[in-house]
Amino acid sequence: MQELLPKQAWDLLLERTQDAAEGAGDPPLFVDVRMEIEFLYVGHPPGAQNIPWYEYPAMTPDPAAFVAAVERAAGSRHRAVVLICRSGKRARDAGQALAAAGFGEVVAVVHGFEGDLNEALQRSRSNGWRFDGLPWEQM
Known part of the structure; x- marks a missing residue:
């Protein structure tokens, strides 16, 4: 399993999606593993499918x-x-479960969508998908 920072993961998704459009295989499956309520109401990257880990x-x-x-x-x-x-x-x-099950290429986004807690116990203030200014949407 590979771990990428949010901007690296976004670049990978864009590059592989473009490659797929040009006939070079399938684009990566982008999976948001948070609970459905987090996915819908906190927001999510465009194109991500919600398949909760729990x-x-x-x-x-x-x-x-x-x-x-x-x-x-x-x-x-x-x-x-x-x-x-x-x-x-x-x-x-x-990702570890997918790799153990035989998935060949698995990437986990380091810091996730909201990032780590800061000193004030707030997310999206020091790192993560939203902090990095990457595209996202919410219900």
Whole structure:
């Protein structure tokens, strides 16, 4: 599994999507592993599909179910998968499950969508997708 900073991940997504448009394979599957409510109301990168690593109320990952859902969305374990979450931890954990299941190219976005907490216990103030000014949308 590879870990990339948000800007590096965005560049990879853009480059591989362009390559796919020119006939060089499939674009990466971009997966937001946060809970649905986070995905919808906090916001998400454009083009990301929401496949939660865990969901309320259980709040417990089911790696086998997650891997199966990603495989359905990807169509193949050979397709590159880029994962993002709030701060990077769930993306890393989910990425390790995908790599262990035989996915060939898995990328986790370091610092995630909102980034690490700062001294005032606020996110999106020191790093992360939104902090870096990358595109995002919300419901």
